[in-house]
Structures are given as C-alpha cells and as structure tokens.
Amino acid sequence: MTASSQPAAPQEINLEEFETKHRSGPWLNRFVFTLSIFLAVAHIYINTIATLPELWVSAFHFAGFGTLCALLIPANPKWRESKIAMLCDGAIVLALIGMVLYIIFFEDALYARGVTFNNADWIVSSVTVLLALELIRRTSGWFIPFLIIIALTYVVLWGQWLGGMFTFPGLSVETLLYRSFFSTDGMFGSISRISWSFVFMFILFGAFLVKSGAGDFIIDLSRSLASKMIGGPGFVAVLGSGLMGSVSGSSVANTVSTGVITIPLMRKAGFPARFAAGVEAAASTGGQLMPPVMGAGAFIMASYTQVSYVTIISVAAIPALLYFLSVGFFVRVEAKRSKVIATESDDAVNMSQVLKNGWHHIVPLAVLVTLLVQGFTPTYAAGISILAVIAASFLSSKHRMGPAAVLDAMAQGAKNMSTTAVLLVGIGLVVNVISTTGVGNTFSLLITNWAGGSLFFTIILVAIASLILGMGLPVTASYIVLGTLSAPALFNLIAEGQLLDMMSAGSLPEAASAIFMLVNPSAIATLAQGMPMEQAQALLAQVPADFKGMLMDQALGAQSVAMILVTAHMIIFWLSQDSNVTPPVCLTAFAAAAIAKTPPMLTGMTAWKLAKGLYIIPLLMAYTPLIGGDTQTLLHLTFFGIFGMYALVAAMEGYLEDKLSIVTRVIALAASAMMLWPNLALWIQCIGLAIFLVLFVIGNKSYKKNM
Structure with a gap:
C-alpha cells in the first residue's frame, strides 16, 4: 500500500464543539x-x-x-x-x-x-x-x-x-x-405521538445494540469485507457508516462513532485527510437514508402518507443502495488517483473470525425484520428485538448483558432521546400553525407558480428551501416543516405528469375518461386515440380541483397514488439531508473535520461534492418508478443507475481508471446522461453503457501500464 504524505491541518477543531x-x-x-x-x-x-x-x-x-x-x-x-x-x-x-x-x-x-x-x-x-x-x-x-x-x-x-x-x-x-x-393537533399531537412511540423504541433498540457490542461488530465486518478492495479503508467508511447509521438514526453521532476508526484508516492508506473526512461525512449522512430507522423519517413519513412503515422502508432500500454506491465510486476514483492499492495490512480483519465472534448480533436484526414483514407494529417489533438483543448477547462470552448492562442501555437510550423528544414536541407547534392557517397549501401553490408548473424547477426550489431551513433545523425537523409545506405541490406535479402521459398515449381507463365527459364531451373521442401533450394539458386544466383527486384515483389507481405521495415525501426527506454536508452549516462535515484535523469549510465542500447522490437520486425518484415500481422496472433502473452514477463521478473528477482528458470527460458525461436520463429507449441506454465500458477498459490498461 503506497502512503502519500499527509497534509498538515491548518487548524484543529475541538470535537466538543459538536457535543452538548x-x-x-x-x-x-x-x-x-x-x-x-x-x-x-x-x-x-x-x-x-x-x-x-x-x-x-x-x-x-x-x-x-x-x-x-x-x-x-x-x-x-x-x-x-x-x-x-x-x-x-x-x-x-x-x-x-x-x-x-x-x-x-x-x-x-x-x-x-x-x-x-x-x-x-x-x-x-x-x-x-x-x-x-x-x-x-x-x-x-x-x-x-x-x-x-x-x-x-x-x-x-x-x-x-x-x-x-x-x-x-x-x-x-x-x-x-x-x-x-x-x-391533539399542537405540541402534543401526531409528531409527539411518533416521538414517544416509534422513535423512542428504535432509539432504545439502537442503544441496546451498541451496548451489546454490535457497533464493534459492524466496523469489523466492514473491514473484513472491504479491506482487500482498491481503496479498502474508504469502503470500510462507506459500508460501516451505512450499517451503523441504519440503526443509530443520527448522522453526527454516526460520524463521531465510526469516524474515529475509519478516518485514521483512510489517512494511513494514503487518502488525503480532507477527502477521508468528506467520505465519512457523506457516508454518515447516508445512514439516515438507510432502513430501518432512517433518522425517524420513516415513522413520520408513514404517519403523513398513511402508508405502512414496512412499505416505506422497502421502497427506501434501493435508493439508499444507489447513494452509498455513488459515494463508493468517488472512493475508488480517488484510490486510483492517489495510488491506494489493495493489499494485506497489519490490522486486517478475518471475516470468518468476525462472523464466528459476532454472528449473534445478526439475530436481533433478523427478528426485527421478520416481525415487521409479518405485519407486527414497529413498536412491538422493536420491543421484542430488544429482548432478542439481550438473549443473543449470552451467545457470546464478551458482551453478555446482565442486569447492570441492561440498565446502562436503558439509561443511555433515554438520554439519547432527550433532545429529540423536546425538539419534536416543539415542532408540533409549527405544524399546528401550518395546518390551522392553510399556509401549507398556499406555499405549495406559490412553489408551483414560481416553478411555472415545472417539476424540475419545483425540486430545485424545494432543495434551496431545505438548505435554508437546514441551517437552523435538524434534518428530521426540516423534513417535517418542508414536507408539510411543499409535499402537496410535488405530489400534484408528479401525479399530473403521469396522468398527462396516459392522456397523450390514449391509455386512460374508461372510468377516468367519464370524468372528462363532464368537462368537455367532445374530447372523449380524441382521448381514446391519444392527443398532443399541449392539448392534454389544456384539457386537464379544465377539470375542477374538486374532481382532480377522483380523476387521479380512477386513472392511476389507489396504489399508484399512494406511491406518488410517498415519492413526494421521499424526495423532500432526501433533500433535507443536504444541510449535513453543505456549507455554511454542515455539522456532520464539521465533526469529520474535527477528527481529521482539516479546515471545516473546505471539508464541507468536499463532503458536498461526494454527496451528489442526494440530488441525482431524488430526480430519478421524480421522473421514474424508482419508488414503487415492479421488480423488472426496479432492476432495470438500478442497473443503469449504478453505471450512470459511476460515469457521472468520472466526469466530475476527471478520472476513471486513469486520468481523463477534457474530451473523454465530456464523453463520460454524455454516457452518464444516456443511462440516467428518464424514459430513454433501451438501445440508447445500452449505447451509453458501452461507451462507459470502453472508457473503463482503456483507462484500466493505461493505469496498469503506468504503474
């Protein structure tokens, strides 16, 4: 492993600045x-x-x-x-x-x-x-x-x-x-109910897991899986932070707990210090996107959309996977550029030994998933899983949870919950005002007007609003406020887009066509054959607002409408994460900078670059069935999404397997667009994939030649 010189840190940040x-x-x-x-x-x-x-x-x-x-x-x-x-x-x-x-x-x-x-x-x-x-x-x-x-x-x-x-x-x-x-609409309303039920039980479950030694098991497992890969320590950070964040629900806590191990590992391997901190910040932010906890977002989303918690975490899994892969692509590219090669290290961890010593930590997670799939409530599943943590700990001689350890875990879980509980109860006051005054609907109309009815510009406006709110609000609170304000606008635009596609293609169901009979009877014949998009937009604009909900249910189906609502909330939830890694206020990046001893703002810029999946993947959610699609569609989107994200990273970094020229960067960007752009023909996506693979093979040969 070739170690590059580590740059000296211009200033040292005291980690206590990020802890109460x-x-x-x-x-x-x-x-x-x-x-x-x-x-x-x-x-x-x-x-x-x-x-x-x-x-x-x-x-x-x-x-x-x-x-x-x-x-x-x-x-x-x-x-x-x-x-x-x-x-x-x-x-x-x-x-x-x-x-x-x-x-x-x-x-x-x-x-x-x-x-x-x-x-x-x-x-x-x-x-x-x-x-x-x-x-x-x-x-x-x-x-x-x-x-x-x-x-x-x-x-x-x-x-x-x-x-x-x-x-x-x-x-x-x-x-x-x-x-x-x-x-029950104010500070002691639905948000408070989510806090004392779902959120508390899963935070307590996480505290029991940590007390049982599951945190060490996750890090060791990640090291055993990724240490032999090119840029292995970087992948340890990505994998470890994702697994840890899936149960911790806090990006800053995730950064501090895993970063003290992964950032020194990356620096020792030869990664630049600022890049190492950025990887940890970006990966820890992704932990809130990873089921089952999702930083309490899954529970709040289930309450807002009236879609089951199991469904929420099911549809969230593939987008989260794409996000972590996108961060991993940055790691591989930087590893190639910094000549961080795969080799055995002194602190390598043997996977069989890790599984032998810690396989019992998988039991509580298996119990949790099984109970959720079987239809038990999340609170019940979390309670039984806590008991499973205690029982499984006795399968190991190292972290057996006796009465003292159980009490410690309970106390730690309650203390971890204290600031979250107070915050969620207080945010209920804002949510009450939004629902009482109707300002949420007004704000949605305003966003739609500013965006000119464009879904793309609406998402941009929501992203800007989320960044501004995120400067002062924690991620969960930012999602609650922004979801209440702007989810209706996103939902309507996504649903109307799908409805217009059906009208243009002439595939509108008869029950939905009958509603247009009340508006414009002469258009029924044209609807059956399909009509130009401009004509479809004009016809849809004639439908009274009171009938649009019924029209969408009839045309799209109740299941599709529910998934569109989840999509709108998932987009907002993802965009709400950007304040963790986007200057000027990016506590996750600042916490990672404190460990790496790098300038906080520059570290924040690096983390922001590495977390580009926070913006690309919500666009895929909006324009494709990435949320709620059938198995074949999801496999198709995931396959081309993976290679499309890799090509985009290469174009941004100017490096794939070897340095890219200006021309090849443009070609890589074009290949990425061909694979990621929604609703393109399969043959166009395949051409984009072929172009990317050619660039990869040529770069790999050049890299080996220069080694």
Whole structure:
C-alpha cells in the first residue's frame, strides 16, 4: 500500500464543539441515571401494555425528557455551576411536573366550562409553550424557537397585516393556546405521538445494540469485507457508516462513532485527510437514508402518507443502495488517483473470525425484520428485538448483558432521546400553525407558480428551501416543516405528469375518461386515440380541483397514488439531508473535520461534492418508478443507475481508471446522461453503457501500464 504524505491541518477543531456540554456531578449523575431508567421503563410500558389517553402520554413524554434536558444542559455554559441557575432549572422541572398533573386532573374541567379558559389554564398553557422554547434553545440553538415565535405570532398578530396569498384573519390568543396545548393537533399531537412511540423504541433498540457490542461488530465486518478492495479503508467508511447509521438514526453521532476508526484508516492508506473526512461525512449522512430507522423519517413519513412503515422502508432500500454506491465510486476514483492499492495490512480483519465472534448480533436484526414483514407494529417489533438483543448477547462470552448492562442501555437510550423528544414536541407547534392557517397549501401553490408548473424547477426550489431551513433545523425537523409545506405541490406535479402521459398515449381507463365527459364531451373521442401533450394539458386544466383527486384515483389507481405521495415525501426527506454536508452549516462535515484535523469549510465542500447522490437520486425518484415500481422496472433502473452514477463521478473528477482528458470527460458525461436520463429507449441506454465500458477498459490498461 503506497502512503502519500499527509497534509498538515491548518487548524484543529475541538470535537466538543459538536457535543452538548452537559452538567455532571455524583448526585446529579445518580439522579439522571435513575430518571432515565424510569423513563425507559415507563415508555416501554406505555408502548406495550398501557391504554392511556394520548394527550396524557405526550405531556408525560415532554415533561420527562424536558426534565433531563433542564438538568443536564444549563441555560448558558458559563452558568453550569451557578446555584441560581440550578434553582431556576429546578423550578423548570417542577413546572413540567405540574403541567402533567394539570392535564390529568383538570382537562375535563376545561370542557365542562365550554372550553373557556380560566386563569390557571392561561398560566399553565402559556408557561408550557415558553418552557418548550427554552428547552429547544438549550438543545438546538435560537433558530427553532425563533421559527416557533414567528409561526405563533403570525396566527394572532401579523398575519392579518399581510396582503395577498398569505393573509390570515387571525385567531384569539386563547384559541391558539388551546390548539397548541390541549388539542391533539399542537405540541402534543401526531409528531409527539411518533416521538414517544416509534422513535423512542428504535432509539432504545439502537442503544441496546451498541451496548451489546454490535457497533464493534459492524466496523469489523466492514473491514473484513472491504479491506482487500482498491481503496479498502474508504469502503470500510462507506459500508460501516451505512450499517451503523441504519440503526443509530443520527448522522453526527454516526460520524463521531465510526469516524474515529475509519478516518485514521483512510489517512494511513494514503487518502488525503480532507477527502477521508468528506467520505465519512457523506457516508454518515447516508445512514439516515438507510432502513430501518432512517433518522425517524420513516415513522413520520408513514404517519403523513398513511402508508405502512414496512412499505416505506422497502421502497427506501434501493435508493439508499444507489447513494452509498455513488459515494463508493468517488472512493475508488480517488484510490486510483492517489495510488491506494489493495493489499494485506497489519490490522486486517478475518471475516470468518468476525462472523464466528459476532454472528449473534445478526439475530436481533433478523427478528426485527421478520416481525415487521409479518405485519407486527414497529413498536412491538422493536420491543421484542430488544429482548432478542439481550438473549443473543449470552451467545457470546464478551458482551453478555446482565442486569447492570441492561440498565446502562436503558439509561443511555433515554438520554439519547432527550433532545429529540423536546425538539419534536416543539415542532408540533409549527405544524399546528401550518395546518390551522392553510399556509401549507398556499406555499405549495406559490412553489408551483414560481416553478411555472415545472417539476424540475419545483425540486430545485424545494432543495434551496431545505438548505435554508437546514441551517437552523435538524434534518428530521426540516423534513417535517418542508414536507408539510411543499409535499402537496410535488405530489400534484408528479401525479399530473403521469396522468398527462396516459392522456397523450390514449391509455386512460374508461372510468377516468367519464370524468372528462363532464368537462368537455367532445374530447372523449380524441382521448381514446391519444392527443398532443399541449392539448392534454389544456384539457386537464379544465377539470375542477374538486374532481382532480377522483380523476387521479380512477386513472392511476389507489396504489399508484399512494406511491406518488410517498415519492413526494421521499424526495423532500432526501433533500433535507443536504444541510449535513453543505456549507455554511454542515455539522456532520464539521465533526469529520474535527477528527481529521482539516479546515471545516473546505471539508464541507468536499463532503458536498461526494454527496451528489442526494440530488441525482431524488430526480430519478421524480421522473421514474424508482419508488414503487415492479421488480423488472426496479432492476432495470438500478442497473443503469449504478453505471450512470459511476460515469457521472468520472466526469466530475476527471478520472476513471486513469486520468481523463477534457474530451473523454465530456464523453463520460454524455454516457452518464444516456443511462440516467428518464424514459430513454433501451438501445440508447445500452449505447451509453458501452461507451462507459470502453472508457473503463482503456483507462484500466493505461493505469496498469503506468504503474
């Protein structure tokens, strides 16, 4: 293995900048440990046995994890040891406990008064909203509280001052507080329910896996699979981060946990330090795209689309595979350019030994997948899989999970959940405003108008909006807000595009054609034979909005309509990931830069380049049946997608198996377009593939000649 000189880092980043500065102390640690175990046990009970009102559970969920945040995270790092600050945090804890008790014992009294607030209602609901703002500020900064304040004041104050599409007559403060606090549409609504059920159970499952030693097994397995490949350490990062991210659900945590192993491995092999950090950041970002957890996105998507969780993770698998392959192609190209060759290394790991020592870690994942496929709920499947982790650990002598290890895993899972729980509850306030005011539909119409009805430009606008939101919002929160705002616009454009294709081809079902009878009876004959696209667009524009939903169901079928809705949300979810790797705010890239000791902004630019699949693959989702297509179609798209992405990487890097000239880069780009461009004839795609293979073979011969 040829090691190139490692560039000196211009500046060193302290890794603590990416981790919350928690309080600690003997009594506090013991109390937090006990509280964390209590919250874990309580949530397991709630999700398996209890039948409590969802409002009560959501309030308890917020109070419990809000207490953890208040105790662990000071209002200001400088006040960590201040007695006054500790007293204020104690008051916050008491207020949270009082809030839960008030909902339990006095909710009925509110309805007995005809939903008219008394002084206690005003105080408790107002204080709870303020507590949510403060706790989110501590955990996530000022951006999200500012966004919540803007949303709430829009409803009661300045919305009526706006003109045009976004004007809103306004609601009373009492109505807003009722909908925010007592209603199941506000902070204790559907997003909170997802948080205390699906998200918590899978984060707890991930904590048990890590405690059982599964993290080490994943890294060792990745090293055994990829170490002998060209650029092996880079592929270890891609594979290890993908596997780890599939259960961790956090790109920054994924980067920190796997990057401390993979980045030094890549640098030792001869990869440039900045490239190594970029690979880890891009691969860790992809971990949120990989089933089964997907950073809580799969659960929220299932709730929004009313499509089963199993279906969501099933259709997400192939796009995620394409993404990781695209990062892997960058690794191979850079390995060839940096002369990182495949060879045995001193720290090579034997696969048979890895499987012999850690095969039992596969058992809980197999149990999880089996239960999900059999139709059990995700919470039930996660609960049984946690038990499977404990049982499987006794198949090894190294990481047996006795009572102490089980308690540690429960406590760690609860602490891992604390900031996520507070954030999701707070984001419920924004979602409530969007649904109450109808601003989501307005925003969708606005995007459609700005894009001129173009699906491509709509996706570009959504990508820009996701990047701006992602500068202040975590990925999951960004997806929630943007999905609520722009998913209807994407859904309508994708569905109408497919409908227009059917009208143009003359393949519209009779039931759908009958709807056009009400609009333009003279067009029925032309519809049966097919019509020019311009004429089809004009005819579709005549259909009243109230009939378009029925028309789509009749023409496309309920299953196809559901998959189009999933496609719209999946595109937004993918685009929401770009803030992890796109400057100026890209925490995943910054965390990787801290490990590699490289400039953070330049590392972010490298990670952004390596994560180009975040933009290419959503386009494939929009224009092809990559989501929800039949097996033959998916195999076709995947096959040409793989080679098309490889050709695109070669064109971007100017290197395939050997250096490419300007002419051959253009040829590689053309070959990529021929394979990736939607709805091209098969013979054109085959020509593109042949061109790419010729470039590959010629470059390989040239590379061997120069070695």
